Amino acid sequence: MDVHELLEKTLTGLGYELVDVERSPRGRVLRVFIDKPEKPRGIDVDDCALVSNHLSRVLAVEDVDYDRLEVSSPGLDRLLRKESDFARFAGCEITLKLRLPAAGRRNFSGMLVGVVDGKVRLRMDAGDMDVELENIDRARLVPRFATGKSGGKPVQEVMRK
The missing domain is CATH 2.30.30.100 (SH3 type barrels.)
Structure with a gap:
């Protein structure tokens, strides 16, 4: 299972939407952008912390190689992909x-x-x-x-x- 698939499956299970994934040129930084459409005020720090803690464990179990994980909201100028x-x-x-x-x-x-x-x-x-x-x-x-x-x-x- 590739990283994108793993993240999509994990986040969906937590009730979040995977908006985007970025990897630094050497793959050392993994940036994950999340959203929760039914949440009117958008993603907050608590959401990012919860997802970060959960993903850290999942990525360790799946032996995904990275140095730093960053979880963020997609921002006001979010990308539209799907x-x-x-x-x-x-x-x-x-x-x-x-x-x-x-x-x-x-x-x-x-x-x-x-x-x-x-x-x-x-x-x-x-x-x-x-x-x-x-x-x-x-x-x-x-x-x-x-x-x-x-x-x-x-x-x-x-x-x-």
């Missing part, structure tokens, strides 16, 4: 980088309408565009901030779906 990510974050602003150019460009940004039959629909000022999921090299959420006033000082609140 079809379910594109469905979950419909209505959010995203940026896309394509593998092969469309309309002479590889980089796009706009409102994610959703995904149907493996095609992601993006709403831009110039109109809607459908992109094959396989042609997406990288897709990220664009964080939105609502500003308000609190005691005369501007306040920024993160908008999270």
Whole structure:
């Protein structure tokens, strides 16, 4: 079983979603990005500690070679990889980088309408565009901030779906 498969299986069993895995060039640092969709405020330090402790034991038993394990939330500008990510974050602003150019460009940004039959629909000022999921090299959420006033000082609140 490869590391990605092992992490996916373990995290699913704990009730978390594996968003991404990164290994440093020499494989010494293993970074694991997790999410819990039903948790409205997102991943916190307690979640990261719980997952880190559990994964440390699992990786030791499975004899996975690494020096340091880092467990983190995917952040406000999280990557979208799976079809379910594109469905979950419909209505959010995203940026896309394509593998092969469309309309002479590889980089796009706009409102994610959703995904149907493996095609992601993006709403831009110039109109809607459908992109094959396989042609997406990288897709990220664009964080939105609502500003308000609190005691005369501007306040920024993160908008999270």
